Amino acid sequence: MDIAGNPSSPLYGVGAEFASAVDLVRVAKELRAAGYESFDVFSPFPIHGMDKAVQSRRSPLGRIVFIGGLTGFLAAVALQYIPSAVIYPLIVHGKPFGFFAIPAYFPILFETTVLFSAFTAFIGLLMMIGLPRFNHPLFNWDRFKGVSADGFFAVIESRDPKFSKDETGRFLESLGGSNVTVIHED
């Protein structure tokens, strides 16, 4: 097995390279079946059906964005109501602020809701995937650079209860993995 990173630093995991998206889905299923939990599969593009293969739950991002959107909506209500009705009441179209004037406030309610939702989606995404993070043990592995071109990788982390350096490496090899590598933290 190859070694990536400084061998005297703690172990991060064991990784292997696979030939195709089809292989990677199969590997993910096998790893699950073998009882591994802390592993991840890496690919240059999102693979259809992978979520099912690794049995991950649906991303909760949608609910978070809903809360963000609701915040935006309420912010726009406050932003328009307080000046228009309290601080600086204006009579526009012959109407003071009131129920019949409400449609004229819709565009800003809508835009602000979308604005807050989009920012929540973006910031929520970064928080969920733990980015920005410019240093990661995987970047010690030279071959891993291929992941953004046409490489498919599976990495089992050492924190997995079933992890054992040699056995896990052999298991990855038996699944058809090449370039099985032990990855260290630094």
Add this chain to the structure above:
Amino acid sequence: MAEGTLSPVEERARASVERAPLVAPGRTRGWISDYVSSIVEAKTPRWWWVAISITGTLLLVLIACTTYLVATGVGVWGNNHPVGWAWDITNFVFWIGIGHAGTLISAILFLTRQKWRTSINRAAEAMTLFAVICAAIYPTMHVGRVWMSWFLIPVPNANGIWQNFRSPLMWDAFAVLTYFLVSVLFWYTGLIPDLATLRDRATTKVRKFFYGILALGWRGGNRQWRHYEMAYLLLAGLSTPLVLSVHSVVSFDFAASVIPGWHTTIFPPYFVAGAIFGGFAMVLTILIPARAVYRPLGDLITVSHIDKMCKVLLFTGSIVGYAYLMEMFMAWYSGNPFERATFWYRATGPYWWAYALMILCNVAVPQLLWFRFFRTHVIWVFVIAMFANVGMWFERFVIVATSLTRDFLPSSWGMFHPTWVDIAMFAGTFGLFGTLFLLFIRFLPMICMFEVKAVLPSANPDSGGKL
């Protein structure tokens, strides 16, 4: 049945049902990364320097004109009573409309699972951002005292004045700003995996640092992809109503007034269709030359892609044509003499040539796209797209100018004459747009690599995919 036993008729039938591949056969994932990245990594080609010196010069013209305008006053434009909104608002609507095609391609076609969008969405979204930047210049300058434009932002100020949130101009400020920011987020989110590709390929320290920072440390694990796909879906879902709302709100600037020819309920859908029409024309206008310069891109942006874009152009162009007819019909059917007079004036008054040009460019010429020949020969497509670009500018000019030059009272009738500053600034915005686009081509991947890889047959585990 074996291939050889098909009769010619059957073969033709099968060929007409089968879809053209989205990526030319034989182009692998590795090739896509290599080729698209190589555009960014290769030495700057000579044509690029020539092109940017032209657009850069125009950009300087824009900067000079803007400086002159701010220093002198908004009167350096030809706007005057009765045409208070003239080329500036025309150009504003023209540019912001162009942006809409980018969002349509990136969001609406994503939600409707039109996979052919993958090879054109990056460039189209970039076009959106640059077009919105060009558009934003005009209302900002049009306020006259530019340094007071922060008054649009609802913050407590020393005068104790607050905005009128019931004004379409205020809606516009919110809509355009939201549109720009959301488009930036959507674009950048889509760029992250591709920036990681450039980071991983980087050979120089500067590049490694630049793309490394921008890629945020993307690793491409399923733990990231699953949230990423959800975020992308959500952003697409948010952008879809947003893009429709933006041009609707822009049309409210006109429709919420009482001016004949503006005060109509058809405006929001009419403006949105026109925006998509004009935007697709601009997408074709920039992608066809890009495809000619970088020949292998033709394997990603195939003739089939161009053909599909032409169909959108034909469809939206026809909607716009329908809207022109409907406007005329409603003016007659309403029985309102001012409405009737305005439309009669539009088609037969001193601006008849602008109206005729608009009909020719937006309605008549795109009808050629019914013929496959015109949709599949890029030179023709380019010519037709150019017509549409011109036509959409004239559409906005016709709307803005003809309604304002003939108001209710003959005492407030008058013509509009652009000044040299009007003309130079409009040319200047093309310089800004072109400069930004050239910088984009040079420094960022102009094709969304990871999405194109995902539509290759080999990417789908169910296909038993090889490669």
